[in-house]
Amino acid sequence: MSASRLARFKATLDQRQPDLRVLLDQVHKPHNLSAILRTCDATGVFQAHAVLPDAAFEIHRHCSAGAGQWVHMQTHADIETAIVALQAEGLAVYAAHLSPTAVDFRTVDYSAPCAILMGAERWGVSERAAALADGHITVPMAGLVESLNVSVAAAVILFEAQRQRQVAGFYDQPRLTPEVYQRTLFEWLHP
Amino acid sequence: MSASRLARFKATLDQRQPDLRVLLDQVHKPHNLSAILRTCDATGVFQAHAVLPDAAFEIHRHCSAGAGQWVHMQTHADIETAIVALQAEGLAVYAAHLSPTAVDFRTVDYSAPCAILMGAERWGVSERAAALADGHITVPMAGLVESLNVSVAAAVILFEAQRQRQVAGFYDQPRLTPEVYQRTLFEWLHP
Ligand SMILES: C[S@@+](CC[C@H](N)C(=O)[O-])C[C@H]1O[C@@H](n2cnc3c(N)ncnc32)[C@H](O)[C@@H]1O
Ligand SMILES: C[S@@+](CC[C@H](N)C(=O)[O-])C[C@H]1O[C@@H](n2cnc3c(N)ncnc32)[C@H](O)[C@@H]1O
Numbered sequence: 001m002s003a004s005r006l007a008r009f010k011a012t013l014d015q016r017q018p019d020l021r022v023l024l025d026q027v028h029k030p031h032n033l034s035a036i037l038r039t040c041d042a043t044g045v046f047q048a049h050a051v052l053p054d055a056a057f058e059i060h061r062h063c064s065a066g067a068g069q070w071v072h073m074q075t076h077a078d079i080e081t082a083i084v085a086l087q088a089e090g091l092a093v094y095a096a097h098l099s100p101t102a103v104d105f106r107t108v109d110y111s112a113p114c115a116i117l118m119g120a121e122r123w124g125v126s127e128r129a130a131a132l133a134d135g136h137i138t139v140p141m142a143g144l145v146e147s148l149n150v151s152v153a154a155a156v157i158l159f160e161a162q163r164q165r166q167v168a169g170f171y172d173q174p175r176l177t178p179e180v181y182q183r184t185l186f187e188w189l190h191p
Numbered sequence: 192m193s194a195s196r197l198a199r200f201k202a203t204l205d206q207r208q209p210d211l212r213v214l215l216d217q218v219h220k221p222h223n224l225s226a227i228l229r230t231c232d233a234t235g236v237f238q239a240h241a242v243l244p245d246a247a248f249e250i251h252r253h254c255s256a257g258a259g260q261w262v263h264m265q266t267h268a269d270i271e272t273a274i275v276a277l278q279a280e281g282l283a284v285y286a287a288h289l290s291p292t293a294v295d296f297r298t299v300d301y302s303a304p305c306a307i308l309m310g311a312e313r314w315g316v317s318e319r320a321a322a323l324a325d326g327h328i329t330v331p332m333a334g335l336v337e338s339l340n341v342s343v344a345a346a347v348i349l350f351e352a353q354r355q356r357q358v359a360g361f362y363d364q365p366r367l368t369p370e371v372y373q374r375t376l377f378e379w380l381h382p
Binding site for chain 2: 008009012015029031034035038039040041042043044066067069070106139140141142143144145147148149151152155156159162163171
């Protein structure tokens with residue numbers, strides 16, 4: 001294990017944001033899951049959550065050699081349980097959802113603890129999930145297609161969250177608890 | 192043809208940005224091409240450019256029922272020709288490229304005429320293209336993976352360009368020439 005590898009792990013953990021999450025509601029295409037996890041890693045998301053169809057879960061287990069190594073992925077049995085668990089932790093759950101009550105994603109304060117809920121490729125955010133969410137956000141579209149690719153929408157929102165948190169100084173000192181920091185460092189050093 | 196369809200076409204053309212382009216250097220996965228064209232449509236990109244491997248070109252021709260209908264795609268024989276042609280039109284070509292000279296993508300002024308050059312999934316931006324570009328830009332990464340998915344990187348940059356142009360009032364009145372506007376409207380109405 002090289003010193004530079006240790007330094008890179010520490011630099012990454014120094015910037016991880018325990019209170020910025022994503023929650024994926026049946027997102028199942030492996031290339032979308034993989035793209036979203038890469039974005040999570042890049043924006044400092046420490047933990048992702050997902051309700052996965054069984055097939056996608058298998059794919060995820062076997063293909064997560066990439067960003068999946070660096071972003072914890074917690075799976076949940078169903079979307080209600082997942083949303084309620086996140087809210088119980090004190091996170092606001094914002095559904096990326098093109099509903100009539102949705103607000104422009106740039107108007108939300110992502111420096112407060114939050115999770116971004118992304119819907120499935122074909123069906124979008126389920127009605128039950130939309131009803132439980134604390135708010136709906138959209139990335140405004142100036143064209144004719146009805147939606148963005150799900151990994152694209154997630155990235156545009158997460159990089160806005162990262163920008164806001166950067167301004168707030170959230171990437172300047174460690175935000176993980178010392179215990180979680182050390183445990184994760186250990187796991188990364190001894191995979 | 193319904194009146195609302197005509198109104199949607201006009202609202203879209205009213206916001207199209209002739210001087211904000213993308214140039215794809217051998218991006219070849221259909222799901223990435225499709226995601227990028229959806230993002231182009233959503234951010235008001237009127238024209239995309241690509242140097243495509245032959246296989247991808249065939250795929251593009253046959254699968255462009257989606258966003259490909261609404262975003263012109265001009266293909267070029269090779270990347271040098273493409274870059275030189277865009278520069279001759281007065282556009283600055285910014286390569287999304289993780290090079291030592293790259294600057295943070297948010298520091299660039301995208302309200303000036305420009306094209307965003309995206310590299311291939313595996314190889315990135317070629318050396319020749321990087322040398323010809325007017326500048327290199329990166330989306331900063333706080334983690335351990337080396338790059339973002341190409342459609343994700345394109346989207347993060349294009350939505351920043353759109354934000355800047357919105358502030359500059361570029362979406363408030365038509366920017367296409369009357370001739371291009373009418374020709375495109377005619378094509379969309381009579382496909
Ligand atoms: C391909 S879209 C699903 C489209 C689906 N037909 C619908 O009506 O919701 C997949 C997911 O990407 C996200 N998404 C796509 N475009 C978005 C946008 N412009 N704003 C916010 N979220 C978006 C949403 O989470 C959505 O559930
Ligand atoms: C998957 S990346 C290619 C990675 C390749 N191994 C390299 O070294 O360039 C595909 C393209 O996405 C774009 N890209 C990915 N991550 C980026 C980032 N953080 N900043 C700017 N562009 C990025 C670049 O245009 C890149 O050529």
